Amino acid sequence: MYIGQAAQRSGTTIKSIRHYESIGLLPAAQRQGKYRVYDQPSIDLLIFIKCAQQLGFRLKELQAIFAGHQGQAMPWSLARQAIDAKKREISARIATLTLQHEQLVEFEANLEQARADCPLESL
Structure with missing residues (x-):
């Protein structure tokens, strides 16, 4: 064709x-x-x-x-190897992003607590 x-x-x-x-x-x-x-x-x-x-x-x-x-x-065997490698790469990125998300949630909670504890907020 x-x-x-x-x-x-x-x-x-x-x-x-x-x-x-x-x-x-x-x-x-x-x-x-x-x-x-x-x-x-x-x-x-x-x-x-x-x-x-x-x-x-x-x-x-x-x-x-x-x-x-x-x-x-x-070359299906090469394709399978590449797909496996990409899946491992994505899994590693997911783990990194999950950790970053957890750290952001904790950071945000700390900010809220610091704001609540701040004596200037009542003025």
């Missing part, structure tokens, strides 16, 4: 597909004359890229995941 149909099926844009090819994230498409022709494995990879971006992956992270991968088939 041509680039327009590939963009439509994958939910991306023609511009994005060209960009992914230029940065080596998507293998260069076969050519039929001057037109790019995409197969189903390329569409699967485009769908994965789009989903991964929506879930917080940056293109540089995806490039690192697929570095050295030259095949057309989706």
Whole structure:
């Protein structure tokens, strides 16, 4: 299928597909004359890229995941490893944010108590 149909099926844009090819994230498409022709494995990879971006992956992270991968088939084992790493990263961020939230609640309570204890408040 041509680039327009590939963009439509994958939910991306023609511009994005060209960009992914230029940065080596998507293998260069076969050519039929001057037109790019995409197969189903390329569409699967485009769908994965789009989903991964929506879930917080940056293109540089995806490039690192697929570095050295030259095949057309989706490297599912690499994808699983990347997803596991991203989940660990998010869990660590959640733990950090949870601690910050608890500290803010405590800080706020201390401020309220300090305000209540302040003798100037009654003036």
